[in-house]
Amino acid sequence: MQPVSLVALARELKVELRGDPDVLIRRIAPLLTATTGDIAFLANPRYLSQLQATAASAVILSAAHAAAAPQGCSVLVAEDPYHCYALLSQGWSRRAIAEATPGIHPRAVVEPGAVIHATATVGALAYIGARAFVGEHALIAPQAHVGSDAFVGTATRLAPQAVLGDQCRIGARGIVHGGVVIGADGFGFAPHQGRYEKIAQLGAVRIGDDVEIGANTCIDRGALEDTVVEDGVKLDNLVQIAHNVHIGAHTAMAGCVGVAGSTRIGAHCTVGGSANILGHLVLVDHVHVSACTVISRSIHKPGQYSGFFPFDDNATWEKNAATLRQLHSLRERLRALEKSMK
């Protein structure tokens, strides 16, 4: 990639430049490992000592820390340096990655009735089902799958091996990573005489705008009505969203989270990695679930909720875990003691 002058970056990011406008930037790097030609950022004051020692040619920081940059290091002064770095990284990515040439690869398969916008790209060995719609500037990567009657919004990207199931919809500017399966059948059965009778899953999955879905994550179609993921939701890898779940706008879930059927999660929530939220619950807006926590009841009050077994060296854990199995009787014994003391 061609290096970019700092003044060009400052203009692109609409921030103030203090220092050498002509210094050429070749790379974004962490403060600690940055060197000549690199731009770094300081978002967390905890790393102030790294700023003072950095060999970066330029640093993005807030006005409060501008004076702390080492001599000879130019600075871009941003109100929110971390947000500024996010925008910088996006520009970098756009310059680094050659724009895909719009059009349908001759080795893709497009079924009858599918509508693909002239500005969209469909890669080799991709599959577009009957009557599917692929919007402006959308990108269907090689070997990705768009089901029958599915809908891909403007500028949305499906990575290799991603599956958008029949009748499912995703809005604009979405990113669906590799191996994602949207629209598999929800897990619904009627137990009958010792066997399970399948309940056909007649709903679909409806996903809003600006949603990102991590690799190998699954979002099941609804039983009767749709599973819904609202605008701005971010899901990490290997997340399981069961049928008829509803995820409110701008909620984020880290890797390996499981959400069971029909649960309704509010807007602006966060769910830490490997946390689980059981079925048929309601979590209001602004609930924050810590990693590895099991949410077994509805949460009606915003806040941070936690619950996992604290690890220890194996021998200590074994003793404590064994005692935990008698905890209730320990309480009874304590009560008896208290009583006898009165």
Added chain:
Amino acid sequence: MQPVSLVALARELKVELRGDPDVLIRRIAPLLTATTGDIAFLANPRYLSQLQATAASAVILSAAHAAAAPQGCSVLVAEDPYHCYALLSQGWSRRAIAEATPGIHPRAVVEPGAVIHATATVGALAYIGARAFVGEHALIAPQAHVGSDAFVGTATRLAPQAVLGDQCRIGARGIVHGGVVIGADGFGFAPHQGRYEKIAQLGAVRIGDDVEIGANTCIDRGALEDTVVEDGVKLDNLVQIAHNVHIGAHTAMAGCVGVAGSTRIGAHCTVGGSANILGHLVLVDHVHVSACTVISRSIHKPGQYSGFFPFDDNATWEKNAATLRQLHSLRERLRALEKSMK
């Protein structure tokens, strides 16, 4: 889809109709949101008030609740309304989804020696390995994979991007959802001088009839003998079944469950979401494991087993978790007190 008369549905489901035989049904819907043209069901008496207020044109219910339907709402009287709804949903799905045209898509790849029944369907960009067998009315979706010497039973369906590995077998009427990997190598190594020497996995995976496997679930091939999944087993998404596991008939596992190597699970068991069952254990028939529970020893008695850390607001959890690390010494202190009281 064409609407269907209630009398036609009653005949199809072999249940008694009370009310207007000619009312046209356009949709299956929940009691709460159903409207004219919809059929709903009442399986759980907890929702009796929803029945009384429903605007559905028809409702499936048991004889005991028939009188509670609102005036003008026709009823189908079923012995087991939930099972009846399951059958209804299946018929609906059959009518809604155009039957695939049997045959091999010209853009599929079929290796020499593979046998594909004339009534089977192989989609675009699907791969059928050498000497594989695909049975009557089987459906291999676009981009799915059937390995060499693999076997797909009658009417079994593989969804897009599903992989049935070399030499693996699945019986009749199975459903394998997107991204499933059947027959990857089991995780077997001989530690040797600080490195791991691979143990080649020479077994395969053997799956019975009427098995459904959720999206991105993995079932590994056995080390020497086969990994076995018996008839009627239902696995949800993102489940991990390690090598040489044996799952008994009509056992169901919810999303994100992990079963470690060589464990033997009985018939008619249920395993809640994100539960884990460690390796080399035996669980008898009719064991029910709650969500998020870790089964670390064999279970010889049917029943419900549980064990996860109850969540709390973060501050309370932190206090309790810290104390938990001293639980064993708390017990010792309690003992000392009890002794001194004697």
Added chain:
Amino acid sequence: MQPVSLVALARELKVELRGDPDVLIRRIAPLLTATTGDIAFLANPRYLSQLQATAASAVILSAAHAAAAPQGCSVLVAEDPYHCYALLSQGWSRRAIAEATPGIHPRAVVEPGAVIHATATVGALAYIGARAFVGEHALIAPQAHVGSDAFVGTATRLAPQAVLGDQCRIGARGIVHGGVVIGADGFGFAPHQGRYEKIAQLGAVRIGDDVEIGANTCIDRGALEDTVVEDGVKLDNLVQIAHNVHIGAHTAMAGCVGVAGSTRIGAHCTVGGSANILGHLVLVDHVHVSACTVISRSIHKPGQYSGFFPFDDNATWEKNAATLRQLHSLRERLRALEKSMK
């Protein structure tokens, strides 16, 4: 497969044969189920009684147990019988599986600038991105994906539906199972005015030699620098490795493990199934994490670490779990009692 004489196996494995050199071996089998024509092994003295009762034609064992083999059962005497079995299984696998014919399947897609070694194999419907490199004897299975500028080392194998993302590298003798996604974007966002601004992930994934990666496992690309997996690492299925994680050489992780962002794990560690290691931590070499344990702080001392809630019958668990939520106050009450006793 053709049977093999025991003397030929002894030569291949470089071990001493005691018994009939000409006995023909048709299969490797466990001691318990082995019969005429089978070879079994005894690695763990716990199974000595199975050795004494085996019907195998031959057994691999250590010199100490050679005398315990039943009459008529030939033995191969190995220093480390389990390691010897691993080597035997590898030879077996090589003989059983027809060597792939090198070359590029006409139904594969290879983009301009890709370099594929003449001895490498690229299967049907596989995709090789622009400027990618596929080394000697490498095997890209049908429907697998090698991204632009990606690198596949000597004799490394990608299974069906595996994805090696753009710019990502894997060394020699690697095995990447089905559905693996290497190089999806790390989960990085800058929260800004109630929304998440994407941080483009500009790093890649760098994987050493002799690494095996289980089905549907995900390894994300780094934010600025690379995510790194060193030589000899073994990852089981459905593992999540977040961006900028560093995994030291010869470390093994069982199924469903999650490692959050920027965590650094040492060499020769083991992580049990479904364990989770939170972000920005450091684990030194030779740390062993038990299954289902949550590591929430750095570990500076080698050893075994554990922590999961012990399961119980449901009623007992409910009582103990409820009491656990008052554990801190129980401690306070115990303290008060102790004080009052003084």
